[in-house]
Amino acid sequence: MTTVTPLEHLTLPFFDARHREAAERLLDWTTSAFAAIAAPKTTQDVDEHCRSLVRSLGEAGILASCVPRRDASGNAVLDSRALCLARELLAQTSPLADFSFAMQGLGSGAISLAGSPAQQEAYLADVAKGRKIAAFALSEPDAGSDVGGMRCEAAPVQGGYVLDGEKMWISNGGIADFYVVFAREPGTTRSAGISAFIVDADNPGLEIAERIDVISPHPLARLRFRDCRVDAGMRLGGEGEGFKLAMRTLDIFRTSVAAAALGFARKALRLGVERALSREMFGTVLADMQLTQATLADMATAVESSALLVYRAAWLRDQGMPTPREAAMAKLVSTESAQRVVDAAVQIWGGAGVRVGEEVEALYRDVRALRIYEGASEVQRLIIGGGIVKAYRG
DSSP: OOOOOOOOGGGGGTTHHHHHHHHHHHHHHHTTTGGGGGOOGGGGHHHHHHHHHHHHHHTTTTTGSSEEETTTSSEEOOHHHHHHHHHHHHHHOOOOHHHHHHHHHHHHHHHHHHHHHHHHHHHHHHHTTTTOOEEEEEOBBTTTSSSGGGGOOOEEETTTEEEEEEEEEETTTTTEEEEEEEEEETEEEETTEEEEEEEOOOOOOTEEEEEOOOOOOOOOOEEEEEEEEEEGGGEEETTTTTHHHHHHHHHHHHHHHHHHHHHHHHHHHHHHHHHHHOOEEETTTTGGGGHHHHHHHHHHHHHHHHHHHHHHHHHHHHHTTOOHHHHHHHHHHHHHHHHHHHHHHHHHHHHGGGSTTTTHHHHHTTTTGGGGGEEETTHHHHHHHHHHHHHHHH
């Protein structure tokens, strides 16, 4: 029905030919390999579905675009535009496909940034090929946005560390092959004393304390560490450098969260237009009514505004520029706008919009968490506002 193509916006000057080629390969995957993966019928099926997605994305070479690699100068590099474009397209295909793709990058990002050559060799290639599932273990029951409030401890012992404490809301919890865990040295406070460690899933002392069900099902868990011994060679970077490493990792992937929100919003706009064109009402169709057209105008404008912010931030990062405010603006606007666009699509669908099983109903659940994870909207406002004040003070 629609003549709008998923790659229409690649005519923007932010993109190069390689981005169009990568996007076309990803679209081929969505119509071939993805179509052959059975959709989960129950929440119990979600784990295996995500494992299948990771394997398939790895075999197709798609995961390589979310795993930073070291360049000749030793810096971790990533094509931010390719990463964002992949998440935008995957979000339109399947929230779990987007989730599986993104977590491979976030879960291994700290290894790319601070891992030793041996650590990188042991994990990154397998992550990029879908042979190992990664997880990022930062949040705790009482430390989400306030990372400095974490309580999980890493006590130094001969030859390594002993971890004790809990981690909460850990994506891929229960199916990951390894976790990048952030914990503090006993007696330290706030950001001081936090270090990062690679902890394999079968490491004694690590257990899945609870599997967590949320409105948009995906693998999620609470982790518990009890006398969990970790060798010194599994620490990432220097002692006490974990807080900065966590922030650097989140900074790389924050704009991609905005891109996923953009993908959800594009899908919601499409579903809204299709419903408006087909829904008969008062002797005409909904799309011919001025109020509906005004709603569609607001939805489309929100989508395109978000796209410009997302790919501006990604382009700037690819030019080597620091982008804390730009990434925060992209995430804030895109996630908040996506929530409104999806809500408008549900309204256009009417009663059918809240019927379980409809795509637009699923979108309503899928989009909500994006305003919270990897920096809630309130945190993004603090980053933006603080940056503005600092810039004007000089």
